[in-house]
Amino acid sequence: MWVLLVLIVIVGLWVIAAYNGLISLKNQTVNAFKQIDVQLKRRHDLIPNLVNAVKGAMDFERSTLEAVIQARNQAVKVNASGPENVKQISQAENALSGALSRLLVTVERYPQLKATGNIGQLQEELTSTENRIAFARQLYNDTATQYNTKQQQFPTTLVTGLAHAERTDLWEIEDQAERAVPQVDLSRR
């Protein structure tokens, strides 16, 4: 009789611990996903200022700068249309990443430009902005993987129904062109 009671208490405590662990991971995953949004928003706010600051020094690369502004405006517009268009949003953001990396490559091509204070700063800010987004996605993927693994592992898998835990998707690069390893031609320099 006593043994049974002790057994029930132990199992009950384990269920509570497993349930709370899953809920905690679920909320961490949601939070990590929101962090990506925060960083994307930050990038949208930052780009106009950055481009304005270097407009004068980079007049001869006007088309690259305009491409960046255009991609940014497109991304803002798609984001404003609502969070349902996940596919369109990620396409617009990927296009913006592409435009920004072309700008970075352009800056690299003119070493004498770096002497102008603004350009060095631009380079640093661009690198940091892209890094932030990459790290936010990395954190989301790590957290989501942990959450998914926990759900599928025995014996935690027994309480997934109780915690309404569902598999979350990882962030993936949808654009095939971006997935390809970039070819950098070093002979130009």
Add this chain to the structure above:
Amino acid sequence: MIGFVLFFAWLGFGGDYIWALSSGHHPFPWLGILITIVAIGTAWYSYKTGPEKVLWATGAQELTVPQTDAERQLVNVVEEMAIAAGVPRPRIWIVPDEDPNAFATGHDPRDSHIAVTNGLLRICSRDELQGVIGHELGHVKNLDVRLMTTLAALVGAVLLVRDGMGRMMGRGRLPGRSSGRRAKDAGPLLAILLALWVISWIIAPLVTQLLAMAVSRRREYLADAMSAQFTRNPLALASALEKIESAVAPTPSIKRGAAHLCIADPLGRRLTNREGWLADTFATHPPMGMRISRLKGMGYAQLKKEGGSFTSSALG
């Protein structure tokens, strides 16, 4: 923290109990209560003021508005790494010292500080700085910073109270002797208790210090691994460690008390670079060569998994 207070309660109440057994008239355990209160007070005070004290002792200045390019880069790197680690951005401090080093302190991830020296900013590339900051944030995320602060408090308080007790015992010896007749009646239990109690007093500082060092060394490896997890670039941290090590000069502005908080032993002790049980017992940091080779191992494993060939660019 709780262990610390309990240990002191044993030192205090144990003394009371022995005294009561030996003298027969000692109704109120004032010794135990006093020592326990002192222990709680010291622990609480060190916990509260620890980070400020460490930062003050190194002469660090908080970086609020970045002025130079290097400072702007540091702020950016710290913010990036905080995103990667999923913790709030720590406060950033700069230590005016030309020797490369860095440390983290604080209570928990919501209230943490990262300090780097000018020398580190000067010699590290962006990727290497990222590795070092990732290492420090690894300490923050593992709550190492709290553990380290507590351990530092523990070592200091044990020494303090023991010295005070030594003086008190010197005065209180005579009544103990006069009631020696009763002590014999209490028998072997008293003798064992007394011996245990005295031994506890003698070894307390040594044990706490050894504990601090053992914990510290294991935590360094763990923080290196966390840094690799955040940056996905263990080779950058390896090359930063190589640079830090080749700048052999000790870091004069970081004192002994904060040594276990740093990324590399700031005292430049030769012990740190040796293997064997002596170094294993007394050094605050694992040998630099071991750390670098472990990081490089991670780097090669990563490259192999990605199917890339090992090129000079990856060494960069």
